[in-house]
Amino acid sequence: MPSASFARAVLPFAGFSLAFLFQACGLDEGGVTPNGAPPPIQDSGPGSDVQPRPDTGPPPAGTHLVGGEVLGLQGRDLVLQNNGGDDLHIDRDGAFTFPTAVRIGAEYDVRVKPGGLPTSPHQPCTVTSSSGTVGNVDVQTVRVTCAFFRSCKELKASFPSATTATYVIRPADEKAITRCDMDFDGGGWALIEATSNQRGPADLAESNAELPIDVDKNCYMKAATMKSLAAISTQIHIRQNANSNDSITSKAESAVLLENLRAGNVLNYDLHKLSQAQQVALWTGARATQESVGFSGNPNDKRYPDIYWARNNTKGLHLFGVLSTYEWDGDTNRENNQPMEVYLR
Numbered sequence: 001m002p003s004a005s006f007a008r009a010v011l012p013f014a015g016f017s018l019a020f021l022f023q024a025c026g027l028d029e030g031g032v033t034p035n036g037a038p039p040p041i042q043d044s045g046p047g048s049d050v051q052p053r054p055d056t057g058p059p060p061a062g063t064h065l066v067g068g069e070v071l072g073l074q075g076r077d078l079v080l081q082n083n084g085g086d087d088l089h090i091d092r093d094g095a096f097t098f099p100t101a102v103r104i105g106a107e108y109d110v111r112v113k114p115g116g117l118p119t120s121p122h123q124p125c126t127v128t129s130s131s132g133t134v135g136n137v138d139v140q141t142v143r144v145t146c147a148f149f150r151s152c153k154e155l156k157a158s159f160p161s162a163t164t165a166t167y168v169i170r171p172a173d174e175k176a177i178t179r180c181d182m183d184f185d186g187g188g189w190a191l192i193e194a195t196s197n198q199r200g201p202a203d204l205a206e207s208n209a210e211l212p213i214d215v216d217k218n219c220y221m222k223a224a225t226m227k228s229l230a231a232i233s234t235q236i237h238i239r240q241n242a243n244s245n246d247s248i249t250s251k252a253e254s255a256v257l258l259e260n261l262r263a264g265n266v267l268n269y270d271l272h273k274l275s276q277a278q279q280v281a282l283w284t285g286a287r288a289t290q291e292s293v294g295f296s297g298n299p300n301d302k303r304y305p306d307i308y309w310a311r312n313n314t315k316g317l318h319l320f321g322v323l324s325t326y327e328w329d330g331d332t333n334r335e336n337n338q339p340m341e342v343y344l345r
Contacts, residue, residue, distance in 0.1 A: 059101030064134050066108045067097035068142030075118025078125060080144065082110050091118075095140075102134045110142045121168040122155055123148055150232055152180035153188030153345050162187075166212050172228035176221055177212035181343060184244045189237055189343035190229060193220040193305055196241075198334040200322040201305040215241055216339055220305040223264055226344075230262045233344040238287075238307070238319070240326070241339030247285045248293060248317075254282040261344075266302040266309055266320065268295060292317050292326050307342055 059065055066082055070093050078090045086100045102108050109131040117125060125146040132139070148170035149155040155169065156162055164182045168175055169190060181189040195204065196216045204220045205211060213219045221229070236257055239247035250257050260269045271279060276294035283293055295316055299309035302320050310316020318328040324340045 063101035063103045064136070064138045065097050065101050066110065066134065066139040066142065067095065068110070068129070068140055068144065069093075069095055070144045070146070072146040073118060073123070073125070073144075074121055075123045075146070076120045077116075078118040078123075078144070078146070079113040079116030080110060080127075081113045081116075082108055084109075087113060087116075090144075096144075097138075102139075104134055104136065106134050108132060108134055108139060110144075112144075117158060118146065119159075121148070122159055122162070124154075124158060148175060151188070151229060151345070152178075152182070152190040153233075155180060156182055156186075156188040166214060169229075171225055171232065174222065174225050175209075176207065176225050176229075177209070178207070178221065179212075179214045181244075184237070185249070189345045190233075191215070191221075191341060191343055192226050192229065193307065193340075193342040194218070194241075195319075195324040195337075195340050197339055198337050199339075200324040200334075200337065201307065201319060202321045204305055215341055223304055226304065227262050227264065229344050230258055233258060235345045236261070236267065237343040237345065238317070239341050239343075241341060245286060246326075248283040248287040249285045250282060251284055257282060261304065264304045266299050266304070266306050268293075268299060268308055268310075269302070270298055270300065272296055272298045272311070287317070287326055291315050 070078070070090055073090065073093050076091050080088045080090065082098045086098050088096060088098055090096055110127055111130065112125055112127060117123060123146045125144055128143045128145070129141045148168055149158070150171050151169055152167065155167060162182050164180065166177060167180045168177055179191040181187060181191070191213050193201065193204065194213060194215050194217055195201065196218050199218055201220065204218050207213045207219045207221055211219055213221055234252050236250040237247060256271065257267045260267050268279070272295065276290050279294055280288055280290055287293065293310060293316060295310040295313045297311040299311050302309050306320035308317045308319045310318060314330045315327050317326050319340055322334065324337045326338065327336055329336050
């Protein structure tokens with residue numbers, strides 16, 4: 001997030017205005033991250049106008065122009081090509097025309113240039129009515145439709161060089177502005193919840209257009225959006241703040257954990273019937289131990305944003321209510337609470 005000196009600045013952000021309020025998600029007056037630097041925000045809003053086609057006069061005799069319309073574009077620098085060349089840079093919705101005319105009877109083939117998807121925000125774009133033969137009139141039927149990636153995993157697949165930062169994703173009908181960890185275990189992890197020191201899920205704010213989900217900001221993804229993301233995810237990752245080594249990650253075959261989350265329950269809802277060895281076997285990572293994730297008793301009264309209750313395990317993972325720790329001491333005070341992060345991929 002930017003510093004307090006920018007607290008009143010408003011940045012266009014994926015179709016809405018993102019006000020940099022220093023109170024957002026627990027940000028203090030300084031408005032900076034713990035290391036003193038603002039976190040990177042990769043997806044920052046719509047771009048400038050379309051670069052107009054150069055005014056070169058009418059196309060040569062026996063040729064016609066190729067173009068169409070772009071819909072849903074909110075990022076910058078979409079690059080289209082016709083027949084593998086004739087690059088056209090586009091930064092907004094609306095009509096477009098390639099600068100080079102094509103002779104009558106020749107083929108046209110419009111595609112997004114490799115590496116030419118828009119950024120800020122990052123978007124996938126598809127081209128329809130993209131190819132054909134030039135006739136006796138200009139081609140105006142090409143349609144380019146841009147949307148949003150459903151997950152950080154999809155975004156990473158299209159942008160392999162994407163770095164860990166804040167992005168816009170859209171698992172279902174509503175957008176989410178969230179941190180994507182693009183480094184841990186190949187990247188593509190979407191942050192759905194983050195606590196800060198001395199805080200637990202009961203203290204969190206529901207994220208919205210002005211409250212991006214980021215580390216140390218006491219935010220969680222809206223339940224409906226989280227469920228949509230969980231429906232297309234295969235793994236869960238829980239870590240102490242900024243420490244992926246002190247973490248647990250669900251094994252790919254641990255579908256029962258995701259099924260609970262998709263229903264809005266804590267991950268270990270109704271899993272008390274498993275032995276503690278079976279409970280531990282659902283996870284991998286440094287905290288995949290009986291001491292951390294083993295439990296007895298059904299945590300059947302806990303719902304998202306509560307995440308996990310190692311019930312009857314004094315030192316287990318307690319990420320519910322006002323607790324956020326791997327090492328609860330059996331006391332309701334928060335002295336041993338730790339900032340925690342929960343991701344889906």
